[in-house]
Amino acid sequence: MLCRLYGVFYECFVNVGSADVALQPGPAITWRTIGGILDFYVFLGPDPASVIGQYLEVVGYPTMPVYWALGYHLCRWGYGSSNATWDVVKNMRNYGIPQDVQWNDIDYMDRSLDFTFDPAAFSTLPDMVKDLHSHGQRYVMMLDPGISSVQPEGGYWPYDEGLRRGVFINHTDGSTLIGKVWPGLTAFPDFSDDVTHEWWYDNLKRFHDKVPFDGLWIDMNEPSSFVDGSTVGCPDTELENPPYTPGILGGLLRAKTLCASAVQKTSSHYNMHSLYGLLEAKASACALKRMLGKRAFVISRSTFPSQGQYSGHWLGDNRSHWKDMYTSIAGMLTFNLLGVPLVGADVCGFSEQTEEELCVRWTQLGAFYPFTRNHNAIDQKPQDPPAFSPLARSAMKQSLLLRYSLFPLLYTLFHRAHTHGHTVARPLLFEFPKDVRTYGIDRQFLWGKSLIVTPVLDPGVDFVVGYFPQGLWYDYYTGDSIRSKGEELRLKAPLEHINLHLREGAVIPTQRPNTTLFVSSGQPLHLVSSLSEDGSAGGELFWDDGETIDTLETDQYAHIVFTVVKNTMTSEVLHDHVEASYITVETASFYGVKVEPTRVTVNSQDAAFTYRANQVRAAVLTIKHLIKFR
Known part of the structure; x- marks a missing residue:
């Protein structure tokens, strides 16, 4: 699918064929494709956020993620052993650094064979996973679609059983295509065939009985191959050599992938290539739901429209460069527009050696990726938080605790994405479409409509310049106000600090953070209200058990709306369920209270409060009282 966004409408060209896009000197784009059905959609808006919602009505709203997907993930290619992996987890715990998920790259496998683990170096992998579970943490493993075809007969069940069931992609003569x-x-595997989905489930179940993993990372699923087409080449046909070939790697449709003429159940690979990652993600998500009875967690490299229904995405192999950190913001925002809100880049960079300052700043930015994972390449020095100096480690820890404290907001934003097609992370232009200065901003972004993130993206600085659209903004940490006319402002940004500001008129739910979301999500709420000039604000909270499938459809959730009007905050339970029994408010802060109150009541009872006048129009009223919604 190729799309372009205008001020009032969104035009999409849906096609699975190989294609390229040519940008013209003027305001024009040329789309070229070599086949397939040509479907065009025009979404009329009237604003950017509306057209994305209309687009997602066509391709499908993203799935509601399992709660721990929104925690901090840690991985690397080259831990070398399960014990070395386990030691990193233990170090994270010893330093009190939040971590919900530990991953392994391909080196956990026995000779890189799917559905195996190295019996020597990773012999303690099952024990490590059990230990993770005992601490409320999760484990994710990598899988590639390529299934080894050269193991002794009867020695590798995935291939032997795959041949028996006929699940593999073939040449036109009926022989198995080998890459x-x-x-x-x-x-x-041919994931366009339901038989393959059943075979995939059986393999996952057999391996899960040995290593009780919680999620899947599916890689190399373009599908990617180290040879062009196959080991015996491809036939000289029009599918392999079409009249026009888009500007792709190697100038051939088969370059580093399968023969275009290869046969799948639904059609030729010529027509199915772009769908491979989507169909594998669907097979993986369905298998996990069936196997675990919970929401599935899948992260895929290859994507296609509708991907968000089945998986999230990471932005591929990046480098430990400041430029790569900066460009990750555009990638994150793009996939939110495409209905894949669970997205992020490899924090601190994948290839090449990171620097301490870069890793700190990237961890701060990564704390605001919807999906945050630190991942680096083999033969590079470790870049997990405990690997750095106490100062850097402390800064990383604080940024991750900040993310965990904002989990109620983030979870509610994903609910909105799942039910209404909203973006989680979004560009400023979505909220301020009439402010042309927001159109080119790619160094800042919003969570939802109210929290603006202004990260440091350059080395050796202790400040950052951010743009604030017209209106009243509050420093998230202090409540200090900024009344902007639509201007750039220089903000202090020491190494341990990432700038966050709240837009006027918001109520956001936060929590006291802990080292896992399982523990954090049981903590009382702290409500932060950023009052408009007239003293009003509003917000909401969606809450469920975090892992049950279809809680919205089965009414197993709580939905609470917060409103501030005329010096009074009210909470209205729009939908009540057992989860609401455990929702309490520990404290509430109000930014922008102009006059110190003489009395504050909670449910008609006097309550203790503090009032701090930071500056004109920036006083903060804080109430410490425990309120139970049921």
């Missing part, structure tokens, strides 16, 4: 990936010569 080459990490384990050597490999066959490729």
